[in-house]
Amino acid sequence: MSNILIINGHQYYPFSEGKLNATLVDEAVSLLTQKGHETRVVTMQDEINVEQELENHQWADIVIFQSPINWMGVTWSFKKYMDEVYTAGMGGALCNGDGRTADEPKKHYGRGGTLSGTKYMMSVTFNAPEEAFNDPSEFFNGKSVDDLLFPMHMNFKFFDMRALPTFACFDVMKNANVDNDLERFKAHLNDHI
Template identity: 35%
Template sequence: MKKILIVNAHQYYDAVAKGELTQSYINRATKFFLENGFEIKHTDIENGYEVEDECDKFEWADVILFQYPVYWMGVPWIVKKYFDETFTQGRHYLNDGRSRDDKSKRYGSGGLLKGKKYMLSITYNCPKSEFNNKDGFFDGLSLDEANIATHKTFQFVGLEPLKTYSVHDIFKGDLDLNKELVKFEDTLRENFL
């Protein structure tokens, strides 16, 4: 894995989401990958993109690092638009995977990006204790289960997941960003080295 696409999927909101935290993770990832001999391309969804260029980047990359804040239990709305515009071009999947002639072919298996991987890196305001907790807000779901729509979007085009990173309680006031960036880099090391 030597070619990586880093996608900044942040959406700016003046009062609560200016993007500094997301950019800190993007900067640390960029430094990590450069130091370890990766070729890097970047996309900052909010700053605009050309659909065909994004399709090319997904085909070029061995791995996609997808950095985003969770807004209302999902990706920011501009990210859904990004998926709709780039993944519906027909370049990343042949069809939905099913076949009239071969009943063993299953829905969601027609992705053309097989052999490539992705990593989610997520910023959350909710505490980590809400996951894997039957009494928690997410009704016992794990972090990855709570982000199933994003995982399934990538799976549909053939990508395979790497270990997810997440930071929690970002508005609580006691976030130790340096400590979290060390944990993030440990996850990068585990996934990529």
């Protein structure tokens, strides 16, 4: 069975208390532990111990990143977590520099990752409806969820991690369908983990 690190990137706001993201994390823990996987959970409300977080990433076979998308990206507290933990991991815990060498300073950028074999899954929540994506006449100009998450995917590729299919909940503030989202999430986890 696998070691699975789940990072809840929710940032509390009075209008967004984080109940859906917390519920998705709880569902993942419950389902995955029932299947025999070991899980660890970190939230942005926890005091972040950088060394422990580096060890968590090295321990994990799979990392699930659960986050709302605010202003087209992850929350500021999740970004702060990445800035602190991932920068500290540049010395070998997550990667050996950026992959370039003195002999070839213009080649192999982003190829220094040390988490080969580790998989990751993005699970995100949107205020935007699903119909806003993949349609050239809508807001995202025909772009997909993964197009919007491209910088996140590149972060994890930098560590030589491999992507599992992304999961998304849509329209969560105005037309939420939590029961359906939870069923889809459980099916997604069963299909990919």
